[in-house]
Amino acid sequence: MYVNDGEVEIKDAERLWGKDAYEAEESLKKELGDKVRVACIGKGGENLVKFAGVMSDMGRTTGRSGIGCVVGSKNLKAVAVSGTKKMEAANPEKMSALVKGMIKINRAWVMEPPVTNYGTSVWLDLFNDFGDVPFKYWTLGGGSDLTNLGGLKMAEEILTGNYHCYGCPIGCGREVKVTSPAKYAVEGPGPEYETLTAFGSLCMIDDLAAIAKVNDICNRYGIDTIETGSLVAFSMYCYDKGWITREDTDGLDLIWGNADAAIALVEKIAKREGFGNTLADGLKPAAEKIGHDASKIIGHVKGQAFPMHDPRDMPGTAINYGTSERGHAIFTDRVYSPNMVWDL
Numbered sequence: 231m232y233v234n235d236g237e238v239e240i241k242d243a244e245r246l247w248g249k250d251a252y253e254a255e256e257s258l259k260k261e262l263g264d265k266v267r268v269a270c271i272g273k274g275g276e277n278l279v280k281f282a283g284v285m286s287d288m289g290r291t292t293g294r295s296g297i298g299c300v301v302g303s304k305n306l307k308a309v310a311v312s313g314t315k316k317m318e319a320a321n322p323e324k325m326s327a328l329v330k331g332m333i334k335i336n337r338a339w340v341m342e343p344p345v346t347n348y349g350t351s352v353w354l355d356l357f358n359d360f361g362d363v364p365f366k367y368w369t370l371g372g373g374s375d376l377t378n379l380g381g382l383k384m385a386e387e388i389l390t391g392n393y394h395c396y397g398c399p400i401g402c403g404r405e406v407k408v409t410s411p412a413k414y415a416v417e418g419p420g421p422e423y424e425t426l427t428a429f430g431s432l433c434m435i436d437d438l439a440a441i442a443k444v445n446d447i448c449n450r451y452g453i454d455t456i457e458t459g460s461l462v463a464f465s466m467y468c469y470d471k472g473w474i475t476r477e478d479t480d481g482l483d484l485i486w487g488n489a490d491a492a493i494a495l496v497e498k499i500a501k502r503e504g505f506g507n508t509l510a511d512g513l514k515p516a517a518e519k520i521g522h523d524a525s526k527i528i529g530h531v532k533g534q535a536f537p538m539h540d541p542r543d544m545p546g547t548a549i550n551y552g553t554s555e556r557g558h559a560i561f562t563d564r565v566y567s568p569n570m571v572w573d574l
C-alpha cells in the first residue's frame with residue numbers, strides 16, 4: 231500500500247513477497263525514494279507465525295501481539311508513506327511548550343544517562359541483583375549470573391553507535407558489529423534488554439555475539455523476540471525434563487545454553503518447519519501439543535509470553551501483567567511504580 235500526499239494506491243508486491251524485512255524496506259526506498267517511510271512484514275508474517283510483528287526503520291518493530299500475522303493474513307507486505315505537506319499543530323505555542331516540557335522530564339529522568347550510554351540492556355547490569363531478570367525459563371532469578379551479557383559488555387565489545395527514533399533525545403537503540411566468530415557475524419541494530427534476556431538468561435546462553443545474531447535473524451523474519459526467545463527457552467525446559475527428545479526436535483540438541491540449536495530453532499519457527507511449526511502458534515498451543523505438565527509451567531497471560539521482568543521482584547508487575555487487556559505487557563500501566571525507588 232503506497233500513501234503519497236494523501237493518495238492511497240494498492241500496488242502489486244509480488245516482487246517483495248519472500249524478501250526479509252530489511253530487503254523489503256531497502257527495495258521500496260530504492261523504488262520510491264529515500265524519504266519514503268516503510269512499515270512491512272518479514273517472512274514470519276507471510277507464514278502467519280502468530281507472534282510476527284510489523285517492522286520499520288530497519289530494525290524497529292511493533293513486536294508484540296502478532297500484528298504482523300494479521301497483516302500477513304491480508305496479503306499486505308508493506309505500507310510505504312511519503313508526503314510533501316507540513317504537519318500543522320492546532321496550537322503551535324502550546325505544542326512547542328509541551329515538547330520542551332517533555333524533553334525536560336526526559337533529561338531529569340534518573341535512567342536517562344545509563345540508557346543513552348548503554349541502551350535498555352543496562353537493565354541487566356543494574357537490576358539483576360534485585361531479582362528482576364528471569365533465568366532458565368523462570369526457574370532461577372534473584373541475581374543468578376551470566377557474565378557476558380548486559381549493556382556495559384555490549385558497549386565494550388560490539389557497540390558502534392546509538393540509534394535515535396525520530397526526534398528522541400535519548401537514543402536508546404544500539405548499533406552493533408560482530409565479526410568473530412564468523413558464524414555470528416552481523417552489522418546493524420543490536421539487541422534490546424528484552425531480547426538479550428529472552429535469548430540470554432532465559433535460555434542460559436551467555437554469548438553476546440550469538441544473541442546479536444539471533445536478534446538480526448528475528449528482525450529479518452519480523453518475529454517478536456520476547457515470544458520467540460520464550461518459546462526456545464520453554465523448549466529447552468521440556469527437553470531437559472525429557473518431555474521432548476531429539477526425535478521431536480528434528481535432531482536439535484536443545485540443552486540449556488546451546489546457541490547454535492537456538493538459532494536453528496528460530497529459523498524453523500519462522501519458516502514453520504518441523505518442530506518449529508509446533509511452536510509457531512505460540513506457547514499455549516505448543517504446550518498442549520507437547521503434553522506432560524507443559525501447560526502448567528508456561529509463563530503467559532492470554533496466550534502471550536511474560537516480558538522479561540520477574541514479578542517476584544516487583545509484585546506490582548504481577549497486577550500489571552494480569553490486568554493488561556492485550557495479554558502480558560509491561561507498559562500498559564504502571565501498577566509496579568511503587569516498587570521502583572525513583573518513581574516514589
Ligand code: SF4
Pocket residue numbers: 393394395398399400401402403
Ligand atoms: S523514542 Fe527514544 S527512548 Fe524510546 S525507543 Fe526510541 S530512541 Fe529509545
